[in-house]
Amino acid sequence: MNPGQRALEVLAVGPQVLVQDLGRPGVADVGVGRSGAADRSAHRLGARLLAQEESRAGLEILLGGLRVRAVGQLTVCLTGALAPMTVDGSRVPHGAPVLLPDGAELAVGTPTEGLRSYLAVRGGISVDATLGSRSHDTLSGLGPPPVRAGQRLPVGAPPSSLPFVDQAVPGPAPDPLVLDVLPGPRRDWLADPAALAAAAWTVTDRSDRVGTRLDGPPLVRAEAYQDAELPSEPMVRGAVQVPGDGRPVVFGADHPVTGGYPVVGVLTEVGADRLAQTPPGRSVTLRWV
Known part of the structure; x- marks a missing residue:
């Protein structure tokens, strides 16, 4: 990672945190599945709320437990499973852009609804791509390995447009x-x-x-x-x-x-x-x- 590059410093992970984008379509003929975000609509929503391309990679968080520190000022958004999120201990909204000052600590708790939350970062998680995608495939092992404590995940350059101030919070799923x-x-x-x-x-x-x-x-x-x-x-x-x-x-x-x-x-x-x-x-x- 280049000195001064913006990043997320990973302090703790829960059951599973994976880098995911929309996957690698078009290579099934050589035995490689698409992979990508398990809930594509949640991944796409995070990108739209941050006014950036849906192809940018984010973090898929299974059952919460993620804690990260901002390296440089970042803008993030949590979508998908309805999990509590805090910045330096203060609750911040789900489904809306949130500013992370340099050094701020973000924590994602256990969801009250759903399984997988998606943390989008303006600029995207900029790890190396494999076959055109930054998604981790749990079946084949392709792509960046599961996120672990102690990692620094580089963040790419943000798009030139301003982030939206829209908000979208999912309602409870019906049962059944x-x-x-x-x-x-x-x-x-x-x-x-x-x-x-x-x-x-x-x-x-x-x-x-x-x-x-x-x-x-x-x-x-x-x-x-x-x-x-x-x-x-x-x-x-x-x-x-x-x-x-x-x-x-x-x-x-x-x-x-x-x-x-x-x-x-x-x-x-x-x-x-x-x-x-x-x-x-x-x-x-x-x-x-």
Whole structure:
């Protein structure tokens, strides 16, 4: 890092803090998934509130616990999971630009709603890119490693425009959460496609950025496919895969590029973002659209 360059000095991290942008699309043909922010809408909102390009990298914070010190004057914004944020011990708003004077300490607490908060910094986190992206992929290990205490994360040059003074605070998610799902290429593998939407699913604690596992009544295959094997097919974020036990797995940001279980549906972009914020134990209903 150049002397005098603006940065975030990391003092503490919680369960997981990752550098994320919008990922690396277009390289699945060589076995590399897109990755990127698990909740893309939250990442994009932070960029808009700071009047900068959505491609700039920020920090994805799982369940809070981040403490950083500003090196140089910075402007930041917290979006995504509704977590308390303080600057030098004083509470500051969620979903709005916040000025960090040189040396100020910022802390992000445990969310009261959602899983993943996003700290956008005006100028972006300027670590080295891999295949055109600064995102960390938990499945392949590509990109900058998980953030650790003692690091200095360089911040890029800010855009020339002034930051917006807009504010956007998410409301509480409904319980059960209803997610829209589009028909997948293998929906006919289900004996009763309506069963996917009729069931009350529960997010399990075996969920991560690769995929969200749902627990509920096992889905039954159509008789024609009871013993069928499926060659591996390309996968996308939001794909609803049904493995042999009949309980769906919904792929997340770090999903593999191929999979061998039938994809019976695909969540909408909004649905995939909402599921990325859904903690274990919450009820989820899928709705065919």
